[in-house]
Amino acid sequence: MKRLYLSITQDIISDIKEGHYPVGTRLPCERELAKKLSVSRVTIREAQIALEAEGYIEKDRSGAFVKRRDISFVSELPEMSAFELTAARAVFEPEAAALAATNITDAGLEELRLLIQAMANSNPETDDSGEDVDKKFHLTIARLSGNAAVEHIIQTLWRIRNEVPQVSSVYAKVCRVDGAARTEEHAAILDALYRRDPPAARSAMRLHFDRLFQEMLTVTENDALEEIKRESRENRQKYLRVTQI
Template sequence: MTTGEKLYQRVAGAIETAILEGRYLPGARLPGERDLAEEFGVSRPTIREAMIALEIRGFVTARHGSGLYVSATAGAAADGPELDVGAFELIEARLLFEGEAAALAATAVDAEMLTRLEEALVAMAADNSGHAERLQADRHFHMLIAEATGNSLVATIIETLWKVREQSPLCVHMFDKARREGVTPRVDEHRLIVDALRAHDPQAARQAMHGHLQRVTEDLLAATELALIEQARSEIEARRDHIARRVAL
């Protein structure tokens, strides 16, 4: 792995090379996630990021509910976009930094900041809020916790992580898939974080933040898997309709 290369990029690059060299021919089915995770010695979320990256770049497509297949036009995709950081890698970093930020904030948070956090919860839960407004309220909530630490470097790091979420093409693509599957910020999980901060309990605040971000990971895993399943289901339904029309002739 070259300096600065991410795990999912290494996996995606190896599979790209295999496709371009003809080891996986157009129409060939790729091994399943578990097999690839074992082969490359990485986690399933890393494999999922690599597969989505390959899908975006046009190297693979989902088909018939049986997995991912090499695209017929894979050779023309070699100059596709650079995708940068994936959502699972981002959440791993957020777990590290935002968990500790929550613990630190619990020792320093004051009544004014708790009021501002409550206001962010209200905005997140508002019935008339669209996706963009809820996402902004979610971002604001987490940045308030970073601010509550009283450490400007902590706040800068967490702001940088949120910018990655908004600017990395692979991150954006993965979170958009989750949104289309109905995933939205969970107000109850954010409420647990506020409760721990109000109690000035660093351990509870850390655990509440970790629980929240782990749930985000689970939602992303489910949403990206569901997107593949839904695509396959649509193809199956279209084929079923086609057969029914032919039978009716």
């Protein structure tokens, strides 16, 4: 079953390609697009996340603007689900944390401490700064692992996380509801790194991914239920229109 926001994403992409929204122009606001396309503002928001991930738009405080698209990165990344990506991350990132625990310096620990402090001060419901800090935290651990191959793999996994639409949209939803848990889990990882304890660092990172996986299950189940309810409403309306002729 194709998700509604993916259909809306394709509709907007078609409008962009046909010149209805030239490069540099501002897309209509969420409310206007929702009314035009007969969907909710939440669906428009999800579609914009996908459009941004695919390089069609860029967003700032004043709205979403059509950008000149660089397709080089899109063709390089494989199609996959958010669950597949998370399973891969759960293999590599705990090992990176264990390696970092054996190599980390006081400067590296301070770098991570400041990132957690910034994460704690962010509000996932109102801004995206927490996601940026989250990315920096994980990529910093990958760098501090001291293994260039591990660092490259984790950087690639993060590109998939942010640039493949069906992955980035799921992660965006999870990150809006798990701010406090995410900060606590990252603090536990840092505590293990402070103790230079590889097994504890590996375990703390795995616990982080265990909780993330469960949150993703909840989000996708809720989305599926909402899609079923939407289709039921549409079918009911169709039936009523036919029977009232």
